[in-house]
Amino acid sequence: MKNVTYILLGLVLTACSQAPTPAQALIERMTELSKKGIMFGHQDDPFYGTTWQWEKGRSDTYELVGDYPGVMGFDLGGLEEKHDKNLDSVPFDWMREEAINHVKNGGIITFSWHPRNPRTGSNAWDVSDPTTVLNILPGGEQHELFVEWMNDVATFLETLVDENGQPIPFILRPWHEYNGSWFWWGWKNCTNEQWLALWNMFQDYMNERMPTNIVWCCSPNLDGNFTTEYLESRFPEKERVDILGYDTYQWGTENDFVTQSKADIEFLYAYAQAHNMLFTISECGIQNSPVADWWTRVFLPLTEGKEVCYFLPWRNWHKEHFGAAKGLKTEEDFIKLYNNPRTLFLKDLQ
Numbered sequence: 001m002k003n004v005t006y007i008l009l010g011l012v013l014t015a016c017s018q019a020p021t022p023a024q025a026l027i028e029r030m031t032e033l034s035k036k037g038i039m040f041g042h043q044d045d046p047f048y049g050t051t052w053q054w055e056k057g058r059s060d061t062y063e064l065v066g067d068y069p070g071v072m073g074f075d076l077g078g079l080e081e082k083h084d085k086n087l088d089s090v091p092f093d094w095m096r097e098e099a100i101n102h103v104k105n106g107g108i109i110t111f112s113w114h115p116r117n118p119r120t121g122s123n124a125w126d127v128s129d130p131t132t133v134l135n136i137l138p139g140g141e142q143h144e145l146f147v148e149w150m151n152d153v154a155t156f157l158e159t160l161v162d163e164n165g166q167p168i169p170f171i172l173r174p175w176h177e178y179n180g181s182w183f184w185w186g187w188k189n190c191t192n193e194q195w196l197a198l199w200n201m202f203q204d205y206m207n208e209r210m211p212t213n214i215v216w217c218c219s220p221n222l223d224g225n226f227t228t229e230y231l232e233s234r235f236p237e238k239e240r241v242d243i244l245g246y247d248t249y250q251w252g253t254e255n256d257f258v259t260q261s262k263a264d265i266e267f268l269y270a271y272a273q274a275h276n277m278l279f280t281i282s283e284c285g286i287q288n289s290p291v292a293d294w295w296t297r298v299f300l301p302l303t304e305g306k307e308v309c310y311f312l313p314w315r316n317w318h319k320e321h322f323g324a325a326k327g328l329k330t331e332e333d334f335i336k337l338y339n340n341p342r343t344l345f346l347k348d349l350q
């Protein structure tokens with residue numbers, strides 16, 4: 001009997017010690033959700049839309065389909081300058097409030113970071129100094145400054161807690177679109193080794209500060225030429241990536257976009273599956289909705305037959321919007337997309 005008691009106690013203790021962390025639980029949940037359908041995400045959904053700005057309670061998505069995005073994206077750029085608003089003028093206090101609220105309502109949140117160039121002081125798109133990454137690594141001239149910046153980011157992210165003060169899970173997606181060269185951490189602006197050292201330094205720092213609630217997403221950009229050798233020449237160690245993300249915008253012709261995105265998605269999806277990563281379209285869209293049936297005819301078929309976690313059109317700023325809204329040419333088509341049983345919005349997550 002005594003032995004049985006000990007065995008039972010042992011089982012209970014093992015079960016408790018194996019309780020998943022918030023990050024593991026989120027990964028598990030997204031794995032299940034991606035078997036059901038593809039979540040709709042939107043950058044900065046609660047702050048502004050195509051015709052309005054900074055009105056609490058509004059959302060272009062909600063006003064069009066009566067439901068909120070399943071995933072909401074926010075950007076941390078500006079924290080490193082100790083600003084109270086991000087690079088797109090979103091107040092960080094309000095961002096925190098929406099992020100916590102969205103998780104409380106059953107939604108999922110993801111953060112990107114467009115930090116300023118730590119070497120020149122200009123913005124994330126300043127690629128004038130190819131020694132930028134080198135100089136923020138240990139031993140570099142801007143290393144201490146950059147550690148301070150990481151502290152600023154971590155200090156904000158640590159405030160993402162539930163009513164009981166427990167950390168809530170979120171997706172963190174740094175150093176994105178690195179196969180392009182438009183950011184200071186981009187392809188031609190640092191070496192593979194420097195980029196990898198940057199990824200590891202940032203990830204190790206954040207994981208030390210928040211060991212249980214970060215889900216890591218690594219997002220290359222539309223390319224058209226992925227091979228294993230090419231992807232792996234600049235990619236974190238596989239166990240450091242939970243989600244393989246893919247950013248894809250239609251800037252040129254529809255044919256180029258579809259051909260390249262199709263090839264990229266085939267490749268990256270297979271890669272993610274082979275390496276136990278989730279797959280997502282972490283940014284997407286066509287600027288200012290010029291094609292009426294873009295969502296259902298051009299975009300959604302790219303994800304057909306695959307377990308894709310979510311797709312996240314970028315922000316609806318009046319001059320450059322990527323999501324849906326009333327009054328846009330894509331209005332009807334987006335309602336059709338919403339009604340497609342494959343797409344998941346907040347109500348489907350609750």
Ligand code: BMA
Pocket residue numbers: 075087088114314315320
């Ligand atoms: C970019 C553009 C910029 C914006 C940045 C961060 O792709 O939308 O205007 O500042 O994302 O949101």
